[in-house]
Amino acid sequence: MPPTDASANAGTAPVTDAGTTSLTAHESRIGPAADAGADSEDTLDLHLPDEFVALFAEDTGADGSRSLGATATATATAGQASASATSAVTVEGSGTGSGTGTGACAPETPPASTSPNPDDLLGDVADWGPVNTPAGALHLVPVRIERDLPIISRWMNDPAVTAFWGLAGPENAIEEHLRSQLVGDGRSVPCMGLLEGTPMSYWEIYRADLDPLARHYPARPHDTGVHLLIGGIRDRGRGIGGTLLRAVADLALDKRPACARVVAEPDIRNTPSVAAFLTAGFRFSAEIDLPAKRAALMIRDRSLRHLL
Template identity: 90%
Template sequence: MPPTDATANAGTAPVTDTGTTSPTAPESRIGPAADAGADSEDTLDLHLPDEFVALFAEDTGADGSRSLGATATATATAGQAGASATSAATVEREGAGAGTTTATCAPEAPPASTTPNPDDLLGGVADWGPLSTPAGALHLVPVRIERDLPIISRWMNDPAVTAFWGLAGPDNAIEEHLRSQLAGDGRSVPCMGLLEGTPMSYWEIYRADLDPLARHYPARPHDTGVHLLIGGMGDRGRGLGGTLLRAVADLALDKRPACARVVAEPDIRNTPSVAAFLTAGFRFAAEIDLPAKRAALMIRDRSLRHLL
């Protein structure tokens, strides 16, 4: 579980337990066999509609050969074409990756131009765009290793940050932390926070309901988690944390209609961070024990956003 506050602890990369369930075979709805004599009489008295007879009428050719009527032939041809399309779609789907379970009627893979972005689990954080805050325009830009690793590494090696994030060390350790998210399925998106165009913060926007954090609190579907690190010393102690957290939490609620709550879990010892979340309209929900820390569970509710 990644760290979660303005100076929060580092944790493990998000994982999801998966399992396979087999649907129970439905009970047969066919009743006991009825009296054979009664069935035979009903069948003998059955008269087929004229349309049904015409569908399967046989034509006799000049040479005496017999073939299906035009309507039946068209129906059979369409059925064969549908079966061929289904088979082709199934082959494409199976070729998408090893271990993929394919349904008989699997749809064709979408064209490359419509393939979902890797961060679709969060609704496309890269497209959230800049937002106006009392401190200026803030833009969350997904991390690019070659561009952002040096500055993130410098921030993580600040002694004031190390105590809570635990990512101090050579660049390769921090790079591994970033790549574990960038190479994932989009449930966590690391971002640089640009205030008026200047990099000054590091963010992680993640699906809390799909994160190991969900094992430690009563998670709800689409809960969105937020981690924040204010990078430069000159930007700390000015109230920026609360201002930016409120703006980003509201942005997440605006961009993710299915999300009813934004959550965070700063280290309970990190009083300035807890205070920043309270200033941002989060409420203190509980103390929870996580693998690397005792945390304050902070929640910003959609229903209370205009009251707190």
């Protein structure tokens, strides 16, 4: 789960149904002899065609047992197979959860994604690949504890970062934070940001609509959240945060067709962070109270991405 606080100042850029079915009025009034008395003489002699009778003719076995004729049996079997197929399609379709998200997207929204792994809540971030930015090629690579813990720990213990991330401490505490995401249900993916192959930033890409954050703002299905930490001191304070944020936000919109918005919630006091989001094409939506801070809700809309 992403940290409560994620900001991007000069020293850091944490850019942090079931419906019911009821009978219609017409259907509810139809029933066998619903209004007829037991001695009603309004009867109808119905003569079935011979073929229809033959269809449901009973076969008598050698032991005296009775069963449906072969034609009826075949018909019933085919009907059951058809019903099973329909049920399977319905379950599979509802399992993707993309119908609601697609409706939330603006006219530009492409069809909902048909990911081969419907259980992946973020669309295989590991397969998003690199993206070109004015600062160079940026590649988000999911964190590997044994490889990345030392450098992430060093970044998190930088005083300029600690003020907003609040994760300073021994490696085992930071490892716990990372591992909780890596072994979770996939709603948050911690990543290293490689710029031209060099690790220089830490990212958390997460499902904001499935995060506790959703209790504090009017979330929409498939909202994608982003936290960013610029690790290297030489990469801070020169506008690179806004450049990378725009690239990653647009990458998320490109790779997650059901997503209509990318959101973030930097500390309202972190003016450089808010400025970085504005530079990246996010709009300021509202101030929201979170458990550990008052935040600026920043949103990058799919429908406005080519205008901002």
